[in-house]
Amino acid sequence: MVRLIKYFLIFISFSILISCTEKNKDNLLLEAEGGNTENIEQSSEIEVTDNEVQAIEMEEVELTIDEKLASELIDVGDRVFFGYDESTISAESSETLNKQYQFLLRNPDISITITGHCDERGTREYNLALGERRASAVKNYIVSLGIEPNRITVISYGKEKPTVEGHNDWAWAQNRAAITYINN
Numbered sequence: 001m002v003r004l005i006k007y008f009l010i011f012i013s014f015s016i017l018i019s020c021t022e023k024n025k026d027n028l029l030l031e032a033e034g035g036n037t038e039n040i041e042q043s044s045e046i047e048v049t050d051n052e053v054q055a056i057e058m059e060e061v062e063l064t065i066d067e068k069l070a071s072e073l074i075d076v077g078d079r080v081f082f083g084y085d086e087s088t089i090s091a092e093s094s095e096t097l098n099k100q101y102q103f104l105l106r107n108p109d110i111s112i113t114i115t116g117h118c119d120e121r122g123t124r125e126y127n128l129a130l131g132e133r134r135a136s137a138v139k140n141y142i143v144s145l146g147i148e149p150n151r152i153t154v155i156s157y158g159k160e161k162p163t164v165e166g167h168n169d170w171a172w173a174q175n176r177a178a179i180t181y182i183n184n
Contacts, residue, residue, distance in 0.1 A: 069107065069110065069182055070182060072103060073100075073103060073180065073182060076096070076099040076100055076102070076103045077096035077099055077100065078100075078179055078180045078181070079096075079163075079177045079178065079179040079180065080092075080093035080096050080097060080138060080177065080178050081093065081173065081174075081176055081177050082134055082176045082177065082178070083176070084119075084172075084176065085122075085130070086176075087130060087133035087134045087136075087137050088137065089137055089138070089141050093138075094141065097138060097141050097142055097145075098145070100112075100142060100180055101142055101145040101146070101147060104142070104147050104151065105146075105147075110151070110182055110183070111150075111151040111152065111153070111182075111183045112151065112152055112153070112180050112181060112182055112183060113152075113153040113154070113155060113180070113181045113183055114135040114138045114139055114152060114153070114154050114155070114178050114179070114180050114181075115131075115135060115155045115156070115157055115161075115178065115179050115181065116130070116131030116132055116133070116134040116135030116136075116138075116154070116155070116156040116157065116158075116177075116178050117131055117134070117157050117158070117159075117161065117162065117163055117175050117176065117177050117178070117179065118130050118131050118134075118158050118159045118175060118176060119159065119162075119171070119172035119173075119175045119176055120159045120162065120167065120172070120175070121159075121172065122159070124158060124159065124160070126158075127158035127159040127160075128156050128157075128158035128160075129156070129158075130156075130158065131156030131157055131158045131159075132154065132156035134156075134176075134177070134178045135154040135155065135156055135178050136154055137178070138178040138180070139152045139154050153183070159175070162175045163175055163177060163179065
């Protein structure tokens with residue numbers, strides 16, 4: 001999503017830059033001819049080179065591919081949950097991981113990062129180790145299905161980056177997770 005916003009902002013900035021450049025070119029031409037530049041219509045035509053059009057089209061293609069993949073991963077399921085003080089894969093989690101495996105088979109050029117998370121209870125050190133075990137359990141499961149280990153990176157956030165804010169059973173359950181992200 002962040003990448004999508006970045007590309008959108010680049011596209012908007014590029015459009016504004018082209019618009020401003022064309023307006024200044026029109027102003028300079030009118031000044032050179034002795035004309036008044038105060039009442040220039042802002043709807044002047046914008047000339048865009050073939051290279052600029054191709055660059056914009058490539059950005060749109062990249063956005064479409066990124067959006068499609070991110071959407072597909074979310075549809076497949078980008079996270080699995082764990083019980084309190086657990087790092088074993090449940091039956092429900094294995095269904096999600098089987099779908100992630102199929103997603104990775106369909107997209108052999110994609111690599112992923114799996115982040116391990118914990119609830120706020122426990123020490124920082126303990127939760128970092130538990131988050132590592134959770135993320136590694138997910139990686140090991142996917143690798144056991146046939147995905148190359150070098151396509152998967154593991155990071156533990158422990159309790160440092162909760163996915164949900166809150167100090168209750170529901171929030172804690174949401175934070176006991178491993179989340180899969182597509183690498184850029």
